[in-house]
Amino acid sequence: xxxxxxxxxxxxxxxxxxxxxxxxxxxxxxxxxxxxxxxxxxxxxxxxxxxxxxxxxxxxxxxxxxxxxxxxxxxxxxxxxxxxxxxxxxxxxxxxxxxxxxxxxxxxxxxxxxxxxxxxxxxxxxxxxxxxxxxxxxxxxxxxxxxxxxxxxxxxxxxxxxxxxxxxxxxxxxxxxxxxxxxxxxxxxxxxxxxxxxxxxxxxxxxxxxxxxxxxxxxxxxxxxxxxxxxxxxxxxxxxxxxxxxxxxxxxxxxxxxxxxxxxxxxxxxxxxxxxxxxxxx
Ligand code: ATR
Numbered sequence: 001x002x003x004x005x006x007x008x009x010x011x012x013x014x015x016x017x018x019x020x021x022x023x024x025x026x027x028x029x030x031x032x033x034x035x036x037x038x039x040x041x042x043x044x045x046x047x048x049x050x051x052x053x054x055x056x057x058x059x060x061x062x063x064x065x066x067x068x069x070x071x072x073x074x075x076x077x078x079x080x081x082x083x084x085x086x087x088x089x090x091x092x093x094x095x096x097x098x099x100x101x102x103x104x105x106x107x108x109x110x111x112x113x114x115x116x117x118x119x120x121x122x123x124x125x126x127x128x129x130x131x132x133x134x135x136x137x138x139x140x141x142x143x144x145x146x147x148x149x150x151x152x153x154x155x156x157x158x159x160x161x162x163x164x165x166x167x168x169x170x171x172x173x174x175x176x177x178x179x180x181x182x183x184x185x186x187x188x189x190x191x192x193x194x195x196x197x198x199x200x201x202x203x204x205x206x207x208x209x210x211x212x213x214x215x216x217x218x219x220x221x222x223x224x225x226x227x228x229x230x231x232x233x234x235x236x237x238x239x240x241x242x243x244x245x246x247x248x249x250x251x252x253x254x255x256x257x258x259x260x261x262x263x264x265x266x267x268x269x270x271x272x273x274x275x276x277x278x279x280x281x282x
Contacts, residue, residue: 104139
């Protein structure tokens with residue numbers, strides 16, 4: 001029997017840690033599999049995914065900028081993928097792709113189980129309304145936050161996300177340029193891709209921060225530096241990057257595919273050692 005094939009699709013993808021994470025989980029549990037990174041531009045994604053299926057691909061992770069496209073290619077989707085309108089985990093079943101989204105569960109597990117933080121009753125600000133923001137917003141609501149205010153550079157995308165969440169009393173959109181008037185938050189989540197590009201830094205009003213504020217970037221590595229630097233300078237109580245979320249969303253996908261949950265601590269510690277620049281909760 002040939003080795004089971006899995007992959008992560010994205011564009012760009014060469015920097016992805018997912019092959020390393022899934023290989024470590026497989027090694028830990030004695031499961032034989034091949035997990036590769038496949039670069040696919042948005043216009044080529046559907047073809048590349050079909051080719052992968054034709055070559056025996058059983059499951060795939062999807063990262064930016066393909067999560068919303070992946071959702072559209074699925075014959076079936078999980079409830080949490082539908083609430084997100086974005087898919088990061090694909091499973092081949094009966095010749096079709098089934099889509100799930102493990103990003104939000106991964107973020108909440110990292111913050112609560114690993115970092116020991118309580119999200120309940122926090123007033124939360126979500127920066128961004130793209131695929132990453134869509135993935136985490138439903139799980140934050142499920143974790144018991146008091147309110148979710150969504151701001152995005154293009155306001156119509158923030159409106160669309162707030163509408164899709166369907167909880168107008170708790171989740172609503174505001175204009176990015178009105179951040180100064182929003183009051184303060186116990187949780188600020190950066191789900192924009194701003195830090196991945198122009199290197200122009202991140203700036204936001206200090207009035208957003210109070211004595212309990214937890215600042216989280218769903219990005220990790222260089223892409224998270226600007227936001228986390230702002231968060232520290234602004235005096236946020238806890239500052240967390242997206243490395244733990246990455247490991248936890250992978251564990252969730254791994255369990256989905258292989259029916260067994262891997263231990264994440266050793267894998268997380270090994271990656272953190274390589275990327276010590278960004279600290280975790282204070
Ligand atoms: P991802 O899958 O990473 O979410 P995406 O769907 O392309 O990628 O979304 C990128 C997000 O980062 C969007 O919220 C985007 O804002 P727009 O919807 O207005 O494009 C946000 N973003 C990207 N560059 C930004 C910048 N320089 N300042 C603020 N927001 C930015």
